[in-house]
Structures are given as C-alpha cells and as structure tokens.
Amino acid sequence: MARTTSPETYPDIREGVRALCAKFPGEYWRALDRERAYPTEFVRALTEAGYLAALIPEEFGGSGLPISAAAAILEEVHASGGNGAACHAQMYMMGTILRPGSPTPKEPHLPALAAGDLRLQAFGVTEPTSGTDTLSLRTTARHEDGHYVVNGQKIWTSRAEHSDLMLLLARTTPREQVKRRTDGLSVFIVDMRLALGTSMSITPIRTIMNHATTQIFFDDLHVPAENLIGEEGKGFRYILSGMNAERILIAAECIGDAKWFIEKASSYAKERVLFNRPIGQNQGVQFPIARAYAQMRAAELMVHEAARKYEAGEDAGAEANMAKLLAADASWAAADMCVQTHGGFGFAEEYDIERKFRETRLYQVAPISTNMILSYLAEHVLGLPRSY
Numbered sequence: 001m002a003r004t005t006s007p008e009t010y011p012d013i014r015e016g017v018r019a020l021c022a023k024f025p026g027e028y029w030r031a032l033d034r035e036r037a038y039p040t041e042f043v044r045a046l047t048e049a050g051y052l053a054a055l056i057p058e059e060f061g062g063s064g065l066p067i068s069a070a071a072a073i074l075e076e077v078h079a080s081g082g083n084g085a086a087c088h089a090q091m092y093m094m095g096t097i098l099r100p101g102s103p104t105p106k107e108p109h110l111p112a113l114a115a116g117d118l119r120l121q122a123f124g125v126t127e128p129t130s131g132t133d134t135l136s137l138r139t140t141a142r143h144e145d146g147h148y149v150v151n152g153q154k155i156w157t158s159r160a161e162h163s164d165l166m167l168l169l170a171r172t173t174p175r176e177q178v179k180r181r182t183d184g185l186s187v188f189i190v191d192m193r194l195a196l197g198t199s200m201s202i203t204p205i206r207t208i209m210n211h212a213t214t215q216i217f218f219d220d221l222h223v224p225a226e227n228l229i230g231e232e233g234k235g236f237r238y239i240l241s242g243m244n245a246e247r248i249l250i251a252a253e254c255i256g257d258a259k260w261f262i263e264k265a266s267s268y269a270k271e272r273v274l275f276n277r278p279i280g281q282n283q284g285v286q287f288p289i290a291r292a293y294a295q296m297r298a299a300e301l302m303v304h305e306a307a308r309k310y311e312a313g314e315d316a317g318a319e320a321n322m323a324k325l326l327a328a329d330a331s332w333a334a335a336d337m338c339v340q341t342h343g344g345f346g347f348a349e350e351y352d353i354e355r356k357f358r359e360t361r362l363y364q365v366a367p368i369s370t371n372m373i374l375s376y377l378a379e380h381v382l383g384l385p386r387s388y
C-alpha cells in the first residue's frame with residue numbers, strides 16, 4: 001500500500017534508504033531480536049552507502065548534509081520496520097563535535113569515520129547514581145602532563161561493544177570549585193580499542209528489546225589531552241547542543257515507527273474480514289488509526305520545525321524537546337493502536353508488531369524521559385518556578 005502521505009523531504013535519499021532496508025526484512029530483525037544480536041550487516045550496508053557520514057563535513061569525506069537529511073534517513077529506517085538505534089549515535093554525536101556556530105573542529109578521526117574505517121557509536125553520559133541529574137555525575141578526568149586519567153562508571157552506554165571510539169562526559173573540576181553549576185565537565189573522544197580489558201571493562205545489559213546496551217568501568221584510563229573536545233570545563237554546553245541533535249533525530253525515528261504502525265494497522269484493517277466485512281469498516285477500528293495518523297502528522301511538523309531552527313543556528317532547545325516528546329507519544333500511541341487493531345495477532349512474533357512495540361517504548365524514557373521534557377518546558381519556556 002502507499003505510504004502515509006506526508007510531504008516528503010529528500011525524496012532521493014529516502015528512496016535509497018528504502019531500497020537498502022528492503023534487503024533487511026522483518027525476518028532479519030526478528031532473528032537478531034531472538035538472540036539479542038547486533039545488526040552488523042545492516043550497519044555495514046548503511047556505512048558503505050555513506051548514510052552514516054551524512055553529517056560529516058565534505059572536507060573530511062562526509063556528505064556535509066544538514067540534520068534534516070539525517071532525520072529523513074533514520075525515519076526511513078524505522079518506517080521500513082528496522083531500528084536505527086544500532087547506529088544513530090554516530091549521527092547525533094556530530095551535534096557535539098560540530099557544534100553549530102563554532103568553527104569546524106580539527107577532529108582527527110573524522111576522515112576515518114566518514115570512510116567507515118572507525119566507528120563512533122558509544123555515548124557515555126548516564127551514570128548509575130546520577131541518572132537524569134547529569135550535573136551530579138561522578139566519573140572524573142584528572143589532568144596530568146599530556147593526558148587525562150579517567151576513573152568512574154557509566155551505565156546504559158549503548159553499542160560500546162560495537163564501537164571503536166566513545167564520546168565521554170567526565171568531571172574535570174570538582175563541583176564545589178566551579179562558579180556556575182554547569183561548569184567543570186568536559187567531553188573527550190576515547191579510543192576504546194586501546195583500553196579494553198586493561199583500564200576499561202564493558203558488561204552487556206540485557207533489556208526487553210534488542211539494544212546492545214552496556215555498563216562500563218574506567219580504572220585509571222589514560223586519554224591523550226588532544227582528545228579533549230573544545231575547552232576544558234565547558235563540556236556540558238557542548239553535550240547540550242549534541243542533545244538537541246539527538247532529540248531531533250530520535251524524534252524522526254519515532255515518526256518512522258508511527259508511520260510503520262499506521263501502515264500495518266491500515267492494511268490489516270482492510271484485509272481482515274469478520275462479520276462479513278473488513279474490520280476497518282467499523283468506526284471503532286477506524287478512528288484509533290485516524291487519530292494515530294493525526295498525532296503523527298502533528299509531531300512530524302514539530303520535528304521539521306526543530307530541525308529548521310537547529311540548521312539556522314538558532315536555539316532549538318524547546319522545539320527539539322517538544323519534537324521528542326510529541327513524536328515519542330505518537331509512536332507509542334500508534335504502537336498500542338496497532339496491537340489492538342491486530343487483536344491476538346499483534347502479539348505474534350512473526351508480525352513484528354510486538355518487536356517494534358517493545359523498541360518504541362524506550363523513547364518515553366531515553367535519551368530523556370517525558371517528565372524531564374515537561375519540566376524543561378514548564379521552567380524554561382513558561383517561566384514556572386524551578387522544581388529541582
């Protein structure tokens with residue numbers, strides 16, 4: 001059936017991504033899901049086709065495309081039934097490395113990333129004790145001559161076992177010694193290949209969906225001083241800029257998920273005949289599909305607006321947060337509707353619905369939970385009193 005009728009941005013890129021994804025059908029993702037295995041072939045295919053280098057500037061061998069193009073790529077992966085979580089970090093971390101408004105960095109890894117010779121898929125921010133309260137993180141990076149010494153722990157560092165490099169946020173100045181509470185954190189590129197098994201250990205965490213997530217311990221890990229991104233102590237600001245990119249891109253994935261659920265539900269509701277008529281002839285079945293469609297389209301507009309502001313170099317914080325909130329709600333509502341439309345078959349593994357349902361649930365919690373977005377909007381946009 002025809003795809004849901006949103007006006008298409010980047011039709012050529014979308015067509016290319018769809019053709020690539022057609023080689024990785026539901027059976028492929030289902031088999032990996034059973035084993036909790038990483039989609040190595042899929043990620044290789046996306047890399048070789050150049051899609052993961054979409055945001056890397058042309059001078060470093062990437063395509064130098066704006067974030068809306070990356071959003072179109074990830075949306076299509078999800079609308080095709082796949083899962084971009086296996087590799088989306090390489091795109092969204094460019095938001096931290098190539099901060100809007102700052103000069104192009106002399107980041108030595110970019111050409112190898114663009115060529116697919118190196119993988120930058122691990123984003124080490126969350127810690128077990130501080131959780132959402134990022135400014136309370138405890139991993140430290142101590143400056144000694146020519147390098148930093150890192151000690152601490154991260155949790156939920158996804159794809160660490162399938163990445164060569166990690167973008168790490170650590171404290172370089174004790175909290176009680178900084179003037180502003182957002183100062184004193186720094187961002188580093190960590191070459192995990194050199195440290196694994198000695199000063200760094202990775203333990204996988206099994207979750208309800210196939211996500212290759214892990215916890216990581218650092219024990220006197222040495223990071224060369226030149227691997228510091230930007231200025232020491234300003235890392236939280238750089239991460240925030242990266243987080244806007246992350247929210248926009250994950251929102252685009254949620255839009256893709258919602259489109260997939262809506263398309264599945266619409267097709268099934270036309271084909272499944274009960275009481276001598278298609279179930280989709282009943283308004284009790286039609287209306288939830290129509291509502292999910294309206295919700296998805298509204299969220300999609302916010303994703304486009306957030307990307308537009310981000311690309312214009314404007315502060316896209318509110319829109320990126322709203323895009324993530326609305327798109328995650330739209331995909332979760334569409335997932336629930338799709339299970340209901342399929343009745344018992346919605347629970348059967350071979351339909352892929354239960355898999356996508358589990359996958360899209362994550363985005364109510366990560367990369368930022370719904371409550372924290374509402375809190376951001378209440379305080380920073382509406383001027384309500386700070387709650388924490």
Ligand SMILES: Cc1cc2nc3c(=O)[nH]c(=O)nc-3n(C[C@H](O)[C@H](O)[C@H](O)COP(=O)(O)OP(=O)(O)OC[C@H]3O[C@@H](n4cnc5c(N)ncnc54)[C@H](O)[C@@H]3O)c2cc1C
Nearest residue numbers: 123124125126131132156157158213366367368369371388
């Ligand atoms: C599968 C998976 C993959 C992930 N991948 C990564 C990754 O690659 N890199 C990374 O750094 N992190 C990653 N994360 C971490 C993710 O970003 C966090 O789980 C998320 O930010 C929530 O933090 P938390 O789990 O510590 O929950 P907590 O911070 O402990 O919060 C628990 C609950 O309390 C609520 N809450 C807390 N404080 C308040 C408040 N003041 N007001 C209202 N509600 C509040 C939260 O909204 C949440 O619902 C991943 C998580 C998962 C589950």
